Amino acid sequence: MADVMMMTDSIDAKAAQLGIDLSSVDFDSIRLPPGDDFGIKSDDEDIYQEENLEFDSGFGNTIVVDNLPVVPREKFEKLEGVIRKIYSQIGVIKEDGLWMPVDSDTGKSLGYCFIEYNTPQEAELAKEKTHGYKLDRSHIFAVNMFDDFDRFMKVPDEWAPPETKPYTPGENLQQWLIDAKARDQFVIRAGSDTEVLWNDGRQLKPDPVYKRAFWTESYVQWSPLGTYLATVHRQGAAVWGGATTFNRLMRYAHPQVKLIDFSPREKYLVTYSSHEPSNPRDANRVVINVFDVRTGKVMRDFKGSADDFAIGGTGGVTGVSWPVFRWGGGKDDKYFARIGKNIISVYETETFSLIDKKSLKVENVMDFCWSPTDPILALFVPELGGGNQPARVSLVQIPSKEELRQKNLFSVSDCKMYWQSNGDYLAVKVDRYTKTKKSTYTGFELFRIKERDIPIEVLELENKNDKIIAFAWEPKGHRFAVIHGDNPKPDVSFYSMRSGQNTGRVSKLTTLKGKQANALFWSPTGRFIILAGLKGFNGQLEFYNVDELETMATAEHFMATDIEWDPTGRYVATAVTSVHEMENGFNIWSFNGKLLYRILKDHFFQFLWRPRPPSFLTPEKEEEIAKNLKKYSKKYEAEDQDVSLLLSEQDREKRRMLKEEWEKWVNQWRQLHEDEKLERQKLRDGEASDEEEEYEAKEIEVEELLDVSEEVLSFD
Amino acid sequence: MRPILMKGHERPLTFLKYNRDGDLLFSCAKDHNPTVWFADNGERLGTYRGHNGAVWCCDVSRDSMRLITGSADQTAKLWNVETGQQLYSFNFDSPARAVDFSVGDKLAVITTDPFMELTSAIHVKRIAGDPSDQVGESVLVIRGPHGRINRAVWGPLNMTIISAGEDAVVRIWDSETGKLLKESDKESGHKKTITALSKSADGSHFLTGSLDKSAKLWDTRTLTLIKTYVTERPVNAVAMSPLLNHVVLGGGQDASAVTTTDHRAGKFEAKFFDKILQEEIGGVKGHFGPINALAFNPDGKSFSSGGEDGYVRLHHFDPDYFNIKI
Known part of the structure; x- marks a missing residue:
C-alpha cells in the first residue's frame, strides 16, 4: 500500500512539473507498448507467463489467403469486393484490414492477400471455414494463419534428435494417502478463498493443509483418483498437487474455458468453452479440447457450432449437456463417446479417432450411458411413428458394436438408466402412459449384466401410481433404494437383487412409510444410507442401516443443500452453499449420524472430498x-x-488458561476502579454511596405506638 | 419461567434500559412514545409524550429522576421520570440517536446522524441540576467519523467518550478536547456496522455487537480486544449479565430480508454465551422478528428483550439458570 501511495505522490509531482491537469487525463485510454512494462511489475504473474496474449498489434488476427486469381489493376476492386463479401460473413474485418499486394513490375496482383480480423478467434474460424473454398475451378483458396508462416519458416532443414531431458524425480503425488492418521482431505471454496483441509474426526476439527485466495476463477475439481486438483482460469485449466504444498503441475491452455472433466483414470482432461458468435443469428461456437493430463498435450480438439454438440433425438433439446464426452471401457480410459443426432460417436484413445472410422448409427437415440466397468453402452431410443415402432433399450458391446441385449418397451414417455457401480446390474426406470395417456406410471426393468443371456426382470411398485422421486444403487452391492409416493411424505423402499437362496430374483426388503426425504446417499462402502430431505424439506437427515434395517439416527442440518460421503464411508459432510445467504457452511457427521463439528463460512460455494484410488487389497484379503x-x-x-x-x-487446560487470563483482567479493573473511587464520588457531588456492587440490606425496626388503654382488672 | 409479554408499542422496539434500582424498565420504539414499565411484573406505568419521530435511545439518571431520549424528530428531550413532564428539548439539525448520562449525571452525550450535508456528530451537553436553568449550548461537539454513530457512551470518570457505528470502528475520544485518542484495529475489529454497545456494571469493559455476526468484548481504558463471540446471524443487540459471566446477543435476519420460508431461518433467538470461554450456552426463543434491544436487570435475575415485532419480553430466570455449568 505504501508503495502505491508513494507512486501516486510522485505522479502528482511529475504532472505538476509538466503542467498537466491529471483529472483531465483518461487513464483507461492510455495504451502501453506491448512487451514494455516500464519497470512496473505486474501483480498478475500469470499474464506474463501466458504466451497467447492478445495484443492489438500482433499478427494472431491475420490470415493469408492464397490461390487468388491474378488480376490486372482494373479488376482490383471487383476482386476485393468478392473477398470482402466472403470474409466479412465470418467476422468483422478491421478497418484497412484487407490488403492485396501488387507486383510493381506488372501492375498485377500477386494472387494472395492478407486479412486482419478483430480477434484471433475470428481469424481461426475464417481459416477453418474457407480453407479449400472453391472460387472457381482453378482457384481453390489456401488459407493460413500469418503466424504459422513465421513458425514454419523457422523449422530447421535438418532433423535434430530431440534433447533428452535428464530425469528429475517429481514429488510423491500420492502423499496424502499415507497420512499417519489415515485422514481424508477435502477442499472448500468460500468467498475468494480456496482451502484444502484434513478432516480430523478425532480432534473434531479440520486441520488446514493449504490455502490460497483467488485460486480459481470459477470452480475447482478433484481428479477422479484424487491425484490432482483442477482449477479453471480465463486462459485455461491447471492441475495442482504434490506432497506437502499444492504446486502447479501442468497447465492446459484453452481461452475462456468454462467446464472441465477428467477421464475416470485421470489420464485425460476434457475442456469446454463456448464463444459468442459475431453474428447473433449463428449458434455459439463450441471448442472442446482433450488433453493428456501428464504431458499437457492436446490429443484431439473438437470445434463446431453449439448445435452440433446438442443432444440428439427428437426431443429437440437445446444447449449442450455436460459432460459432452462420456468415458467408458473400464480401467484404461479406452473409449469416450458422445451423442449426436441419430448417432453415437465412440472414439478410442489410442489414435483418438472414431472406432472403425464411423459413428454408431442409431435413429433418434435419446440417451446413452457406459457401464462403469465394461465397454458396454446402454442406449435408449424413444417410441417412433406414434407408437408403431416401440421404444427400446439396448446394450451394445464396444468395439465390436454388437448388440448384446435389447428390450422393446411400449407406451413409454421417458426412460432413465442407472448402472450399479460394479457394472453388475442396470436398472432402467420406465415411465409409461396410462391407457388414457393422461398420466404416467413408473416401473423398472432390471438387467443382470453378468449372467448368461442377460436376463431382464420387471419390477413394479406395489402402488403403481406412485411417483418415483429418487433411485440409488448400493455401491458395490446388490441392493437399491427408491423414494416413491407423493410429497410431502413419500415412502422409501429397499430392494435386493437376491432373495434368500435364490440369487436370481428381486425381492423387497422393507418399506419405510412417510419419510421426509427427496434424495438418497449411499455410503461408498454400502450398507449405510442417508435419506435426506433437502431444499423443500429444510435438511432432514435420517441415517439408516440397511443390513439391520434400522434407523441409526435422525438429525437435521437446517437448509442443507449438499451431502457428500467421504471416500472411505466413515464421515459425511452436509453443506449449505450460497444458493441462499443464510446459514452458509458445512457440518461433518460420523457415518452413524453423530454431529462431529460444524463450520460456518459466508459465501460458501463448494465442498469436495478428495477421492481415493481403489484399494490394492484383494477381495480375499479384505474379507480376512x-x-x-x-x-x-x-x-x-x-x-x-x-x-x-x-x-x-x-x-x-485451555479453559483454565482462559479463566486465569480473565481473572487477571478483572483484578486489574477492580484495582483501577478502586483507585478512581474518590474521583467518582467527587463527580457525584460527594455522594458517598459508591457501593455500586455491594448492596447492604439493613433491617430497620420501627416501633409505633398505636394505642394505649388502661384497664383495671379486679383480682379475686 | 414464562416470559411476560409487554405489548405497549405499535412499532419495532429500538432500545431498553433499566434504572439503577432495577425496578423500572424504560423502552423506546419507532412509535413516538417512550414507555416506562414495572420491571417486576411488566405493568405499564406510563409514557412520555412529546416526540414526533422514532425514539432511538434513552438513559435514566442514577436517582431515577430524569430520563433523556434521542429521537429522529431531531431533538433529544429531558423528562421528569415520575410525572412524565417534558423538562427540556435539545434541538438539532439532524436526527438524534444515542444518548448517555455521565457519571454524576451532570453531562450528557448525544449523537446526531448524518443528514443532508451534515456529517454525524457527537454533542456533549451540560445537564443543569434545576431544569429551569437548562441551556441548549453544547460543551463540546465532535465531528469526524463517516456514517451514523449508533452508540456513544462515557468512559471511566467521564474522561472519554466511546463511540461506535456504521463504519465498524470503535473510537475513544477525549471528552475535554474532543481529540481522537484510540481507534479499534481494522484487522481484529468488526467488519460491518456496529449496532449495539453495552458497558459492564463497573464500566471497565464493554461489549459491541455488529452485523458481521459477531460481538466483541473490549477494555474500556485501553481499547484492547479481549473476547469475540461468533454467532450465525447479524447482531442487533447485546447485554452482559451483572451477576454471572454471561453475555446475551440478540439479532436475526434483517427485517427487510425476512423470508417466509421458515421461522427458524431468521434465528430470532437471544443467545447466551459464556463470557470467558466464548462458548454458546443456550438460547431464548420467542420473538417473531429480529431482536433490536436487550437489557439486563441490574440484579442479574431477569432480562428483557425488545423485537422488531413490537413486543418487549420480560424473562425472569429459573433457579436452574444460576447453576449452569459448562
Whole structure:
C-alpha cells in the first residue's frame, strides 16, 4: 500500500512539473507498448507467463489467403469486393484490414492477400471455414494463419534428435494417502478463498493443509483418483498437487474455458468453452479440447457450432449437456463417446479417432450411458411413428458394436438408466402412459449384466401410481433404494437383487412409510444410507442401516443443500452453499449420524472430498480383515482413547488458561476502579454511596405506638 | 419461567434500559412514545409524550429522576421520570440517536446522524441540576467519523467518550478536547456496522455487537480486544449479565430480508454465551422478528428483550439458570 501511495505522490509531482491537469487525463485510454512494462511489475504473474496474449498489434488476427486469381489493376476492386463479401460473413474485418499486394513490375496482383480480423478467434474460424473454398475451378483458396508462416519458416532443414531431458524425480503425488492418521482431505471454496483441509474426526476439527485466495476463477475439481486438483482460469485449466504444498503441475491452455472433466483414470482432461458468435443469428461456437493430463498435450480438439454438440433425438433439446464426452471401457480410459443426432460417436484413445472410422448409427437415440466397468453402452431410443415402432433399450458391446441385449418397451414417455457401480446390474426406470395417456406410471426393468443371456426382470411398485422421486444403487452391492409416493411424505423402499437362496430374483426388503426425504446417499462402502430431505424439506437427515434395517439416527442440518460421503464411508459432510445467504457452511457427521463439528463460512460455494484410488487389497484379503476386525481395531480403539483423553486434557487446560487470563483482567479493573473511587464520588457531588456492587440490606425496626388503654382488672 | 409479554408499542422496539434500582424498565420504539414499565411484573406505568419521530435511545439518571431520549424528530428531550413532564428539548439539525448520562449525571452525550450535508456528530451537553436553568449550548461537539454513530457512551470518570457505528470502528475520544485518542484495529475489529454497545456494571469493559455476526468484548481504558463471540446471524443487540459471566446477543435476519420460508431461518433467538470461554450456552426463543434491544436487570435475575415485532419480553430466570455449568 505504501508503495502505491508513494507512486501516486510522485505522479502528482511529475504532472505538476509538466503542467498537466491529471483529472483531465483518461487513464483507461492510455495504451502501453506491448512487451514494455516500464519497470512496473505486474501483480498478475500469470499474464506474463501466458504466451497467447492478445495484443492489438500482433499478427494472431491475420490470415493469408492464397490461390487468388491474378488480376490486372482494373479488376482490383471487383476482386476485393468478392473477398470482402466472403470474409466479412465470418467476422468483422478491421478497418484497412484487407490488403492485396501488387507486383510493381506488372501492375498485377500477386494472387494472395492478407486479412486482419478483430480477434484471433475470428481469424481461426475464417481459416477453418474457407480453407479449400472453391472460387472457381482453378482457384481453390489456401488459407493460413500469418503466424504459422513465421513458425514454419523457422523449422530447421535438418532433423535434430530431440534433447533428452535428464530425469528429475517429481514429488510423491500420492502423499496424502499415507497420512499417519489415515485422514481424508477435502477442499472448500468460500468467498475468494480456496482451502484444502484434513478432516480430523478425532480432534473434531479440520486441520488446514493449504490455502490460497483467488485460486480459481470459477470452480475447482478433484481428479477422479484424487491425484490432482483442477482449477479453471480465463486462459485455461491447471492441475495442482504434490506432497506437502499444492504446486502447479501442468497447465492446459484453452481461452475462456468454462467446464472441465477428467477421464475416470485421470489420464485425460476434457475442456469446454463456448464463444459468442459475431453474428447473433449463428449458434455459439463450441471448442472442446482433450488433453493428456501428464504431458499437457492436446490429443484431439473438437470445434463446431453449439448445435452440433446438442443432444440428439427428437426431443429437440437445446444447449449442450455436460459432460459432452462420456468415458467408458473400464480401467484404461479406452473409449469416450458422445451423442449426436441419430448417432453415437465412440472414439478410442489410442489414435483418438472414431472406432472403425464411423459413428454408431442409431435413429433418434435419446440417451446413452457406459457401464462403469465394461465397454458396454446402454442406449435408449424413444417410441417412433406414434407408437408403431416401440421404444427400446439396448446394450451394445464396444468395439465390436454388437448388440448384446435389447428390450422393446411400449407406451413409454421417458426412460432413465442407472448402472450399479460394479457394472453388475442396470436398472432402467420406465415411465409409461396410462391407457388414457393422461398420466404416467413408473416401473423398472432390471438387467443382470453378468449372467448368461442377460436376463431382464420387471419390477413394479406395489402402488403403481406412485411417483418415483429418487433411485440409488448400493455401491458395490446388490441392493437399491427408491423414494416413491407423493410429497410431502413419500415412502422409501429397499430392494435386493437376491432373495434368500435364490440369487436370481428381486425381492423387497422393507418399506419405510412417510419419510421426509427427496434424495438418497449411499455410503461408498454400502450398507449405510442417508435419506435426506433437502431444499423443500429444510435438511432432514435420517441415517439408516440397511443390513439391520434400522434407523441409526435422525438429525437435521437446517437448509442443507449438499451431502457428500467421504471416500472411505466413515464421515459425511452436509453443506449449505450460497444458493441462499443464510446459514452458509458445512457440518461433518460420523457415518452413524453423530454431529462431529460444524463450520460456518459466508459465501460458501463448494465442498469436495478428495477421492481415493481403489484399494490394492484383494477381495480375499479384505474379507480376512473384515473377519478379524476385532484384532485390528484394538490398536485404533486405544489410539482413539488416547486422543480423546488428550483432547479433554487440552480442553481443561485451555479453559483454565482462559479463566486465569480473565481473572487477571478483572483484578486489574477492580484495582483501577478502586483507585478512581474518590474521583467518582467527587463527580457525584460527594455522594458517598459508591457501593455500586455491594448492596447492604439493613433491617430497620420501627416501633409505633398505636394505642394505649388502661384497664383495671379486679383480682379475686 | 414464562416470559411476560409487554405489548405497549405499535412499532419495532429500538432500545431498553433499566434504572439503577432495577425496578423500572424504560423502552423506546419507532412509535413516538417512550414507555416506562414495572420491571417486576411488566405493568405499564406510563409514557412520555412529546416526540414526533422514532425514539432511538434513552438513559435514566442514577436517582431515577430524569430520563433523556434521542429521537429522529431531531431533538433529544429531558423528562421528569415520575410525572412524565417534558423538562427540556435539545434541538438539532439532524436526527438524534444515542444518548448517555455521565457519571454524576451532570453531562450528557448525544449523537446526531448524518443528514443532508451534515456529517454525524457527537454533542456533549451540560445537564443543569434545576431544569429551569437548562441551556441548549453544547460543551463540546465532535465531528469526524463517516456514517451514523449508533452508540456513544462515557468512559471511566467521564474522561472519554466511546463511540461506535456504521463504519465498524470503535473510537475513544477525549471528552475535554474532543481529540481522537484510540481507534479499534481494522484487522481484529468488526467488519460491518456496529449496532449495539453495552458497558459492564463497573464500566471497565464493554461489549459491541455488529452485523458481521459477531460481538466483541473490549477494555474500556485501553481499547484492547479481549473476547469475540461468533454467532450465525447479524447482531442487533447485546447485554452482559451483572451477576454471572454471561453475555446475551440478540439479532436475526434483517427485517427487510425476512423470508417466509421458515421461522427458524431468521434465528430470532437471544443467545447466551459464556463470557470467558466464548462458548454458546443456550438460547431464548420467542420473538417473531429480529431482536433490536436487550437489557439486563441490574440484579442479574431477569432480562428483557425488545423485537422488531413490537413486543418487549420480560424473562425472569429459573433457579436452574444460576447453576449452569459448562
